Amino acid sequence: MAAESSPLRPRPATGFASPAGDYYDGGIDLNRHLIADRTSTFVMRVTGRSMAGAGIDDGDELIVERARSPRDRSVVVVVHDGELVVRRLALTPDGPVLWTEPRPPELPASTHVGGELEVWGVATRSLHRL
Amino acid sequence: MIWTAASTTAGDGTRYALVDVNNFYVSCERVFDPSLHGRPVVVLSNNDGCVVARSAEAKALGIRTGTPWFQLAPDADRHGLAARSSNYELYGDMSARVMEVIGSHGAWQEVYSIDESFLGLPAASEAELLRVARAVRADVARRVGVPVCVGVAPTKTLAKFANHIAKRNDHLAGVCSLGSLPVHDAAALAERLPATEVWGVGSKTGHKLAGMGIQTVADLAAADPLRLRKKFSVVLQRTALELRGTPCIPPIDERADAHQIMFSRSFATPVESAAQMRDVLTVYGQSAASRLAARGLVAEVVGAFAGTSRFASGEASHPSVAIPLESPTADPITIVRAAAGLLTRLAPEARYSRAGVVLSGLSPAGSIRQDELDLFGQPEAAAPGGASADVRPEQDVSTVLSSVKSRFGKSAIGLGAGGVHRQAAWSMKREYSSPRYTTDWADLPVVKA
Numbered sequence: 001m002a003a004e005s006s007p008l009r010p011r012p013a014t015g016f017a018s019p020a021g022d023y024y025d026g027g028i029d030l031n032r033h034l035i036a037d038r039t040s041t042f043v044m045r046v047t048g049r050s051m052a053g054a055g056i057d058d059g060d061e062l063i064v065e066r067a068r069s070p071r072d073r074s075v076v077v078v079v080h081d082g083e084l085v086v087r088r089l090a091l092t093p094d095g096p097v098l099w100t101e102p103r104p105p106e107l108p109a110s111t112h113v114g115g116e117l118e119v120w121g122v123a124t125r126s127l128h129r130l
Numbered sequence: 131m132i133w134t135a136a137s138t139t140a141g142d143g144t145r146y147a148l149v150d151v152n153n154f155y156v157s158c159e160r161v162f163d164p165s166l167h168g169r170p171v172v173v174l175s176n177n178d179g180c181v182v183a184r185s186a187e188a189k190a191l192g193i194r195t196g197t198p199w200f201q202l203a204p205d206a207d208r209h210g211l212a213a214r215s216s217n218y219e220l221y222g223d224m225s226a227r228v229m230e231v232i233g234s235h236g237a238w239q240e241v242y243s244i245d246e247s248f249l250g251l252p253a254a255s256e257a258e259l260l261r262v263a264r265a266v267r268a269d270v271a272r273r274v275g276v277p278v279c280v281g282v283a284p285t286k287t288l289a290k291f292a293n294h295i296a297k298r299n300d301h302l303a304g305v306c307s308l309g310s311l312p313v314h315d316a317a318a319l320a321e322r323l324p325a326t327e328v329w330g331v332g333s334k335t336g337h338k339l340a341g342m343g344i345q346t347v348a349d350l351a352a353a354d355p356l357r358l359r360k361k362f363s364v365v366l367q368r369t370a371l372e373l374r375g376t377p378c379i380p381p382i383d384e385r386a387d388a389h390q391i392m393f394s395r396s397f398a399t400p401v402e403s404a405a406q407m408r409d410v411l412t413v414y415g416q417s418a419a420s421r422l423a424a425r426g427l428v429a430e431v432v433g434a435f436a437g438t439s440r441f442a443s444g445e446a447s448h449p450s451v452a453i454p455l456e457s458p459t460a461d462p463i464t465i466v467r468a469a470a471g472l473l474t475r476l477a478p479e480a481r482y483s484r485a486g487v488v489l490s491g492l493s494p495a496g497s498i499r500q501d502e503l504d505l506f507g508q509p510e511a512a513a514p515g516g517a518s519a520d521v522r523p524e525q526d527v528s529t530v531l532s533s534v535k536s537r538f539g540k541s542a543i544g545l546g547a548g549g550v551h552r553q554a555a556w557s558m559k560r561e562y563s564s565p566r567y568t569t570d571w572a573d574l575p576v577v578k579a
Binding site for chain 1: 162163164165167227232272273275359362439567568574575576577578579
């Protein structure tokens with residue numbers, strides 16, 4: 001994330017200064033676009049297809065922010081049975097419910113959270129290779 | 131007595147907080163592997179030799195730091211004991227995150243080690259100091275996911291002491307401000323705890339102190355500072371003054387303190403041949419050079435050393451050599467060449483178990499235009515006829531090296547043996563290593579969908 005010299009940065013012209021030089025501020029920076037807070041943002045590798053309907057497929061890279069507070073309908077990473085699991089969170093009057101979101105025609109499955117729900121972080125993006 | 135009121139409320143009201151991560155290495159492992167929660171976990175030293183970090187559960191089993199792993203391995207399953215190799219890529223990245231979060235809560239910050247930081251807090255009421263200390267703890271837990279303890283006091287030494295109290299008293303929930311403790315409680319603790327619990331007082335000093343009748347923290351605080359200076363050192367005098375509430379330990383100035391950059395490791399198997407040692411120096415030279423560049427420094431001297439194992443039979447050998455560079459540089463090619471060139475003077479006539487490359491004579495890059503001052507250097511800018519770009523083609527190579535590394539990972543490209551992908555026999559043994567979760571795309575933590 002450190003600002004390093006980019007191979008894309010225009011080389012200094014040997015003759016005349018580039019008229020665009022003053023306007024160049026580093027180009028598109030994916031870190032800035034994808035990561036709001038570098039101290040609390042982590043990337044995870046998705047395995048399984050139970051969230052494909054939410055745009056999170058097997059092998060995708062998931063950007064997860066720990067500092068973000070989960071809300072109703074957030075996609076969250078939770079700790080379940082010693083593992084990290086990604087689910088859609090629904091905050092209902094009966095307590096939190098975690099939903100899978102498979103691609104139709106499969107049916108989603110829900111899990112009512114009995115004890116304390118341990119949210120690891122909120123997923124903000126899925127990086128999907130085309 | 132001297133200890134009580136002055137110790138907890140002295141000074142101009144500014145306070146030091148000492149924030150450290152509980153069982154740092156283990157806590158880092160647990161963030162990405164929740165199955166390690168509630169279990170005894172140990173982290174092993176380089177080459178999986180012995181225990182360097184323990185979870186609270188492992189401490190409760192009576193496992194001590196320094197215990198060789200081969201003694202624990204046979205009973206590990208029976209105790210549900212999990213072991214991990216030291217994963218320095220992970221710990222380094224997590225440390226950087228923790229330190230950034232801690233630093234955002236104070237007026238200034240002094241990072242003391244990979245898992246501890248002093249934090250300066252402006253004068254405030256005790257209630258406000260406690261609120262900030264609790265906020266630091268909650269913020270690190272939320273953002274990074276590791277537990278910290280916070281000790282707040284008028285001096286660094288007392289902040290360490292407060293941190294110690296926070297760690298050992300569950301009802302304080304990881305936070306202790308010395309000024310918030312009832313005065314007689316703090317005094318009672320100081321009278322009960324041995325002087326060796328004080329920051330910077332080792333067991334040897336503790337022994338000598340005991341001979342002078344100085345047994346406890348309170349004894350040390352009450353001791354005559356001048357006598358301590360005469361019998362020991364100015365360091366212990368400062369410690370005693372700090373225990374009385376007078377701040378006198380100067381900040382660590384990283385620039386003034388860092389006289390050298392060293393990259394050294396123990397080998398999994400001893401290095402005996404000149405060819406292997408050349409590979410070692412090439413690889414370590416590149417690692418040292420990238421640390422140098424990352425800190426924006428140039429070096430004047432390249433050194434190398436090697437050593438035989440303390441436990442090996444035969445004659446011990448610890449050669450150490452250094453050569454000055456033509457002009458200060460951060461150029462990895464120049465540094466690696468110099469390091470490899472030291473080989474002839476470091477002739478491997480022994481079974482070396484450890485080696486390192488040391489860069490010294492450090493100064494900030496660009497602080498002196500050496501190429502303008504040095505008669506024997508090659509002044510780039512002054513070269514007439516536009517030929518300047520060809521004068522030192524190596525500078526371009528180093529730019530390419532670092533950009534390839536930043537895009538494709540540290541082992542994607544390298545000089546000589548630094549470019550090999552296959553692990554050489556002498557490289558570190560890390561049998562139980564967790565993935566490099568936060569620094570390598572191939573090692574990301576797995577989330578089930």
